[in-house]
Amino acid sequence: xxxxxFNHCRFTRYKDKYLNKIKEQLxxxxxxxxxxxxxxxxxxxxxMNKQNDVYSRKQNELFEWIKKAQKAIKKRLGLIKxxxxxxxxxxxxxxxxxxxxxxxxxxxxxxKANKIVRSKKLDKAQKIKELEKIExxxxxxxxxxxxxxxxxxxxxxxxxxxxxxxxxRRLKDRLEKLNIQRSQDTTSETINGVEIIDxxxxxxxxxxxxxxxxxxxxxxxxxxxxxxxPSIQAWQSYRNSIAKPRxxxxxxxxxx
Numbered sequence: 001x002x003x004x005x006f007n008h009c010r011f012t013r014y015k016d017k018y019l020n021k022i023k024e025q026l027x028x029x030x031x032x033x034x035x036x037x038x039x040x041x042x043x044x045x046x047x048m049n050k051q052n053d054v055y056s057r058k059q060n061e062l063f064e065w066i067k068k069a070q071k072a073i074k075k076r077l078g079l080i081k082x083x084x085x086x087x088x089x090x091x092x093x094x095x096x097x098x099x100x101x102x103x104x105x106x107x108x109x110x111x112k113a114n115k116i117v118r119s120k121k122l123d124k125a126q127k128i129k130e131l132e133k134i135e136x137x138x139x140x141x142x143x144x145x146x147x148x149x150x151x152x153x154x155x156x157x158x159x160x161x162x163x164x165x166x167x168x169r170r171l172k173d174r175l176e177k178l179n180i181q182r183s184q185d186t187t188s189e190t191i192n193g194v195e196i197i198d199x200x201x202x203x204x205x206x207x208x209x210x211x212x213x214x215x216x217x218x219x220x221x222x223x224x225x226x227x228x229x230p231s232i233q234a235w236q237s238y239r240n241s242i243a244k245p246r247x248x249x250x251x252x253x254x255x256x
Contacts, residue, residue, distance in 0.1 A: 014069055021062050056151060060159040093182065096175045103168045107161065109136055114155040117145050181239070194251045198239065205243045206236040213254065220250045 085095045116122070116130045124146065131142045148154050187198045195208040207226065213235075224246045226235040237243045 017069070018066070021065065025058055025062060052151065059150070060157070064159070064163070093175065093178055096171055096178065100168060100171045100175065103164055103171070105136070107164050107168065109134055110156040110161055110164070113137060113145060114161075117155040191248070191251050192254050194254060196244075196247060196251070197234075198244065199236075200239070203239050204236045205239050205247060206232070206234045207247060207251070208234045209254075217250060217254050220253075224250065 085092050085099070112134055113131060116127050119127065122130065127146075128142060131137055131145070145155050149157065181200065181203070184200050186200045189196050193210045197206040197208070199206055207221075213221070221235050224237070225243065226237045226247070228234075229236050237247075
């Protein structure tokens with residue numbers, strides 16, 4: 001019952017936000033004048049180009065929002081499984097490297113296809129013939145490349161290449177940080193009777209108190225992202241730039 005109510009509220013929020021975004025799109029579009037109305041000599045080209053750019057950006061944002069919102073709903077309903085690669089996964093580095101390789105291949109494929117589709121030297125039949133040589137492009141995908149958008153542009157839209165490129169950069173940055181993290185060694189030190197283990201393998205900062213901490217200390221631990229783990233009898237948090245400094249502050253104030 002509660003799950004049904006939750007989903008109903010989620011769909012309602014999606015509908016309301018979708019309607020607001022559509023209204024915003026229509027409002028942006030209404031500010032774009034047509035040469036059929038203004039006449040060629042009176043047409044404010046520079047101003048209308050800016051309006052078109054804004055409208056185009058807003059439409060791309062709408063498409064992205066729809067995609068993310070629908071994916072979030074499907075994930076919540078259990079229709080799709082999360083593909084997030086956890087840093088705790090022993091094969092995380094290999095998985096991220098594989099994902100980067102796939103996305104890089106997709107990026108090159110889109111760039112190559114756009115160069116062919118927008119070529120002035122080839123006719124459509126020649127373009128299709130060249131596109132068929134690109135691995136990973138289906139007949140349906142090739143046909144869709146020739147369907148112009150609302151601005152008359154063909155090929156893969158710029159926002160797809162931009163988003164894919166951003167994902168590649170994000171994964172490369174994460175891979176670099178993960179490689180640095182994995183190259184470190186697990187360390188242990190004891191302060192005020194509390195053993196602090198910086199556990200690289202588990203990706204956790206673990207605090208082993210000699211006795212149950214007082215209520216104030218427990219509250220500080222919880223508010224700083226530490227959680228009690230009965231299986232190892234320790235308070236632990238994910239390893240990050242703020243976990244260790246905060247743990248040291250709490251331990252310095254702790255009275256055994």
